[in-house]
Amino acid sequence: MTAAILDGIVLGLQFGILGVGLTIMYGLGGVLNLAYGSMAVVAAVVVSFSMRSGLPAGLAVLLGILTAAGIGLALNLTILKPVYRRQGEARVLLSLILTIGVAFIIDGFLVWRFPIEVLSLSIGGNPVLILGVPMRTGSLLASAITLLTGGALIFFFRATVTGRAVRSVIQDEVGAQLCGVNPATTRTLIFTLSGALVGLVVVMQSMTSPVPISAGFEITILALIVTVVGGLGSIRGAMLAGLILGVVHAMSSFYIGSYITTIILLAAAAFTILLRPSGLFGKHA
Amino acid sequence: MLEISDLSAGYDSKDVVLGVSIDVREGEVVAIIGSNGAGKTTFLKAVCGLLPVSAGEVRYEGRSITDLAIHEIARAGISFVPAGRHLFPEMTVAENLGLGAYPHRPEAGQQSVVFDLFPRLAERRRQAAGTMSGGEQQMLAVGRALMSRPRLLILDEPTAGLAPKLAAQAYESLAALRTQGMTILVAEQQVPLVLSLADRGYVMETGAIQLQGSAAELRDNPTVRRAYLGVA
Ligand SMILES: Nc1ncnc2c1ncn2[C@@H]1O[C@H](COP(=O)(O)OP(=O)(O)O)[C@@H](O)[C@H]1O
Ligand SMILES: [Mg+2]
Numbered sequence: 001m002t003a004a005i006l007d008g009i010v011l012g013l014q015f016g017i018l019g020v021g022l023t024i025m026y027g028l029g030g031v032l033n034l035a036y037g038s039m040a041v042v043a044a045v046v047v048s049f050s051m052r053s054g055l056p057a058g059l060a061v062l063l064g065i066l067t068a069a070g071i072g073l074a075l076n077l078t079i080l081k082p083v084y085r086r087q088g089e090a091r092v093l094l095s096l097i098l099t100i101g102v103a104f105i106i107d108g109f110l111v112w113r114f115p116i117e118v119l120s121l122s123i124g125g126n127p128v129l130i131l132g133v134p135m136r137t138g139s140l141l142a143s144a145i146t147l148l149t150g151g152a153l154i155f156f157f158r159a160t161v162t163g164r165a166v167r168s169v170i171q172d173e174v175g176a177q178l179c180g181v182n183p184a185t186t187r188t189l190i191f192t193l194s195g196a197l198v199g200l201v202v203v204m205q206s207m208t209s210p211v212p213i214s215a216g217f218e219i220t221i222l223a224l225i226v227t228v229v230g231g232l233g234s235i236r237g238a239m240l241a242g243l244i245l246g247v248v249h250a251m252s253s254f255y256i257g258s259y260i261t262t263i264i265l266l267a268a269a270a271f272t273i274l275l276r277p278s279g280l281f282g283k284h285a
Numbered sequence: 286m287l288e289i290s291d292l293s294a295g296y297d298s299k300d301v302v303l304g305v306s307i308d309v310r311e312g313e314v315v316a317i318i319g320s321n322g323a324g325k326t327t328f329l330k331a332v333c334g335l336l337p338v339s340a341g342e343v344r345y346e347g348r349s350i351t352d353l354a355i356h357e358i359a360r361a362g363i364s365f366v367p368a369g370r371h372l373f374p375e376m377t378v379a380e381n382l383g384l385g386a387y388p389h390r391p392e393a394g395q396q397s398v399v400f401d402l403f404p405r406l407a408e409r410r411r412q413a414a415g416t417m418s419g420g421e422q423q424m425l426a427v428g429r430a431l432m433s434r435p436r437l438l439i440l441d442e443p444t445a446g447l448a449p450k451l452a453a454q455a456y457e458s459l460a461a462l463r464t465q466g467m468t469i470l471v472a473e474q475q476v477p478l479v480l481s482l483a484d485r486g487y488v489m490e491t492g493a494i495q496l497q498g499s500a501a502e503l504r505d506n507p508t509v510r511r512a513y514l515g516v517a
Contacts, residue, residue, distance in 0.1 A: 161383075161390060168373050168384050174335065175371030177355035178364075179384045180433065 004254035012246020019226030019238030021197035027170035027233030037219030038106035043068035043199035044119035072195025120210035231279030292341035294331035319489035325472035364435035374415025385432025476513035
């Protein structure tokens with residue numbers, strides 16, 4: 001029971017970080033990035049290959065995260081340019097079509113070139129007792145990184161000048177510009193950050209369970225669920241939704257079995273959306 | 286300080302502001318008056334980068350800012366308070382003010398200047414902007430615009446949607462700014478109110494300047510008296 005809740009909180013923070021990465025792109029650029037999970041898998045492949053070629057794990061992980069960040073940056077500076085010239089629904093739709101195209105290309109290429117690749121960062125050592133629960137070193141490390149990242153994100157968005165500028169663009173782009181904020185620079189920064197976040201999440205997941213080459217779409221869908229439940233564009237919404245869904249996930253795999261958790265997760269998401277159509281912190285709730 | 290020559294602007298290739306020329310000198314308060322639909326908002330938005338300029342030039346402190354983006358104009362020292370205000374609704378009063386100082390951290394000194402001008406904002410500093418009354422939001426919009434220590438403040442109908450008493454208070458605050466030496470350009474439909482503050486004014490109708498002069502001249506002008514001051 002305690003184990004399930006602890007697991008759930010850590011998993012939930014990971015879900016939250018995953019959701020934040022997607023939701024900030026939507027909030028800032030009106031872009032729903034369906035290549036999100038595919039970027040993560042590229043990061044996983046880079047980590048896997050770098051480690052096999054002898055790079056230390058830390059460096060390999062850094063390289064993977066930088067690669068995902070680089071893809072985010074590149075998308076923002078290339079194929080998303082025409083997206084920003086459109087407004088409202090047209091912008092969201094075009095971003096969906098373009099990024100789903102990117103996802104197909106990345107996934108197709110990866111499955112073709114590396115069909116059996118799996119990223120698994122197993123870290124040795126004996127289990128440690130936390131609140132009377134034995135935890136493996138891998139999940140402990142993942143939990144620590146998750147907590148640090150979650151804390152850093154909250155600090156960035158609440159307390160730094162740049163983080164507040166990002167939130168200001170999400171809440172009122174013209175208002176932000178009137179204050180001297182350049183939305184294009186902010187977007188570039190955030191798309192890079194978004195890539196880094198999804199890269200980081202996939203690395204953390206690989207510390208507790210292997211990430212297969214085909215995981216891209218599943219990661220994207222999970223991030224979408226978190227984002228929609230939290231309210232599109234809402235950072236604190238994504239964090240809260242991630243935590244709730246993480247705990248739901250852990251409890252249901254503890255009491256019922258992991259085969260059914262995806263369905264329960266989807267049901268929880270559907271239930272929230274029925275009660276609050278624009279999510280927990282939706283703009284039009 | 287601000288020289289605008291033959292500026293045209295509008296929507297979807299149809300201009301509604303047609304060759305307007307206006308200048309504002311340092312330390313002056315200049316009013317643009319005109320009835321609803323005259324083109325005041327369109328004009329100010331074009332000057333501040335919110336709408337494209339289709340012809341003409343905007344010069345600020347000797348250099349052309351005609352084609353600059355909104356944020357570049359803001360960083361050049363012009364603060365614009367649009368009629369729509371464009372506050373950050375989910376942020377607190379303090380956070381909204383803080384962003385006014387972007388890219389710098391807000392200065393305590395400048396924040397207390399704003400709180401002196403609008404004590405109400407100091408009381409509400411932890412309240413979310415979106416939950417405040419129209420009058421308070423207008424104070425916050427002006428306060429946020431002041432946080433960057435602008436050299437020129439441009440306002441579009443600061444009294445829109447305010448009850449008469451609040452409208453008068455808004456102009457008292459602007460008068461206080463004026464005594465501190467702030468240069469102000471303001472578009473307004475409440476003609477008596479704005480002419481009591483301004484040094485000079487322009488009358489805009491159907492996208493063009495029909496009349497200009499000192500505030501006293503405009504107050505005494507028969508056309509202005511008939512059209513905007515409700516005098517027969
Ligand atoms: N978004 C818009 N699209 C098309 N026409 C507009 C728009 N906004 C204003 N107009 C038109 O431009 C003219 C000037 O409007 P505006 O600048 O708002 O005048 P004012 O601020 O003096 O009331 C009006 O005829 C109005 O109908
Ligand atoms: Mg107007």
